[in-house]
Amino acid sequence: MKRRSFLQKSAAASAAFTIVPSFVLGCNNHVAPSDTLYIGAIGVGGRGGGVVNELTQYGKVKFVALCDVDDNRGAASYKMHPKAKTYRDFRKLYDNHINDIDAIMVGTPDHTHATISIPFMRENKHAYVEKPLTHNIYEARLMAQVAKEQGIVTQMGNQGASSDGIRTAQEWINAGVIGTVSRVDCWTNRPVWPQGFKHITEGQPIPKNLDWDLWLGPASYRPYNENYLPFKWRGFWDFGTGAMGDMGCHIMETPFKALELGFPYEAEASCTTIWSGDFVEADYPEACPPSSIVRLKFKSPTQGDVGLNWYDGGIMPDLPSELGEGETPGKDGGGSIFYGSDGIMITDTYSGNPRLLPSERMKDMAAVPQTIKRVTTGHAGEWVEACINGGSTSSPFSYGGPLTEAVLMGNLAIKAYQKKEFKPGKKSGDWDPYNYPGRRTIKWDGDNMRVTNYEEANAWVKREYRKGWEI
Structure with missing residues (x-):
């Protein structure tokens, strides 16, 4: 068919x-x-x-x-x-x-x-x-x-x-252990695959074990190349969603649920510059950048204004001065730091397991009652x-969709930063040391699913589907 x-x-x-x-x-x-x-x-x-x-x-x-x-x-x-x-x-x-x-x-x-x-x-x-x-x-x-x-x-x-850790973190937030949260810093060590590729034009023989056309699916057709598979597809916008798309739904899960976040209303990014040759900026808009910082702003019904900052590709947020000697934030290559009016909480990448800073505060946490039912079957079993x-x-x-939207809003800001706009009289491809990429704030109308201040970004809200693959 x-x-x-x-x-x-x-x-x-x-x-x-x-x-x-x-x-x-x-x-x-x-x-x-x-x-x-x-x-x-x-x-x-x-x-x-x-x-x-x-x-x-x-x-x-x-x-x-x-x-x-x-x-x-x-x-x-x-x-x-x-x-x-x-x-x-x-x-x-x-x-x-x-x-x-x-x-x-x-x-x-x-x-x-x-x-x-x-x-x-x-x-x-x-x-x-x-x-x-x-x-x-x-x-x-x-x-x-x-x-x-x-x-x-x-x-x-x-x-x-489905972890216990995220439920514990949510209970601590609900109990006001760290007060009102105004800022969360999230980070990951991803990408652990190549990102920042130059556009690939060279085709290679398709392996007999692979149906390349079916793998492409809704993406535009291009020749097969080993630089796409396996796993490396994550670094190309046509196929993947970069480091933020890969890990955001893990790491941002705890703040998103614990702080009852919804659609971000603003997003801004800055990314690694890629160079080719001497002082010539390469223009590889089809590839996700090697590293990025993304700043999202939310309205929380329980916390008020919340800024969530995302770091990837080896870039790290500021370390809290409350960290003790030899203590490290997060686990499994990433985590989140919650800054509240009455304290700081750190959570791990996958489990969401929380701990307070300074660590001496942990001795009082047994007093926080368990109010959220735990999952005993595992995520798949649930x-x-x-x-x-x-x-x-x-x-x-109904929940994973909005969480994914929040993560992908960060990618809209990254794409806006990658979008080059040259000064009048400059040719596309000419290097201009005073003309940095976008670094524009993307304003988002979540109810109507539209960027309100940069029309070009609305083209990235929905992709172009290859003929026959429309939904």
């Missing part, structure tokens, strides 16, 4: 009737929904393979079909589930198994999350999608909308959202249980 026909068929079917889950009809020997969740998984190598393993270890699931455009990357998952049907093209999984599955897991690169997930979601299939939820803000808004309309169970794959028995998840698309 052609991509466009596939999407039209999916949308029409969703509008015309409600899909009755296959276990209700007794199709394919399904047992009662309280026993097993039947899953179709797309993107089962790399991180997607990790999720397949997590779901397998938790149990209560059966993988009906597995799909990956790279036979080699998907091999471990295929071996783990030898009875599952295997495909390269997710549309064939849809055609052959839409009535055999209850849910999907999507672990593909960022740029294909929405185009793969939405057709299945419109058929009332529960969805687990890796972070960041989408490649652009429009898709994040659409994913949340479709999930709400269909009433399905969803979970974004930012595992820290989703399985909610799909089977009903209930909520820690990062449903």
Whole structure:
């Protein structure tokens, strides 16, 4: 089936009737929904393979079909589930198994999350999608909308959202342990892949194990090159969302939830300058920068004005003077520092585990009551249980969508900084030491999903889709 026909068929079917889950009809020997969740998984190598393993270890699931455009990357998952049907093209999984599955897991690169997930979601299939939820803000808004309309169970794959640590941090904030928070500094050691590439024009032979056209999906066609795969795609705007997109949904999760943040109303960035030759600034707008600083501003219903500052690529925020000798902030290459009117709190990258500065204050923390229910099943298991028995998840698309939007707002500011504007009389490509890139403040109208003060940035809110891949 052609991509466009596939999407039209999916949308029409969703509008015309409600899909009755296959276990209700007794199709394919399904047992009662309280026993097993039947899953179709797309993107089962790399991180997607990790999720397949997590779901397998938790149990209560059966993988009906597995799909990956790279036979080699998907091999471990295929071996783990030898009875599952295997495909390269997710549309064939849809055609052959839409009535055999209850849910999907999507672990593909960022740029294909929405185009793969939405057709299945419109058929009332529960969805687990890796972070960041989408490649652009429009898709994040659409994913949340479709999930709400269909009433399905969803979970974004930012595992820290189900941790005890983030709940402890939230309880400390709610108890006023550090007072009113006005500033949070977040940082990561990413990228750990190459970023700042010159545009790649040279093509190479496509490996036999890879369907390159399917991997590109909605992105414009270009020749295959080994500098894109695997994992290095994160450094190209057409495919990935850079260091902030990769780690923002982990590290910003704790402040976003604990401070009840929503859409940022402003974003500003500055980035590493890339040089080629002697004193000649290279113009590589298709690649994410090697490092960046992003400043986001929020209105919190509990804290008031909150500034969130993001640092990546080896750039670090100021270290609090309250750090003791030999003490280091964060864990796993990043973290967050909360500055409150009555103290400072540091949280870790993935777990959100909090600690106070100075460290002597920690002896009093046992007195803070536990008021938020803990997740005992793990992130993937929580989703399985909610799909089977009903209930909520820690990062449903109604929450993961806005979190992803906040992260991707930072990328709008980065792209604005990368956008070169030359003085009159200067040719594009001429170096001008007094004409730095954008460094403009992006003002965001979250309700209407628009940049209000820089029209060009609105083109980045939604991507251009390759013909046949529109959503």
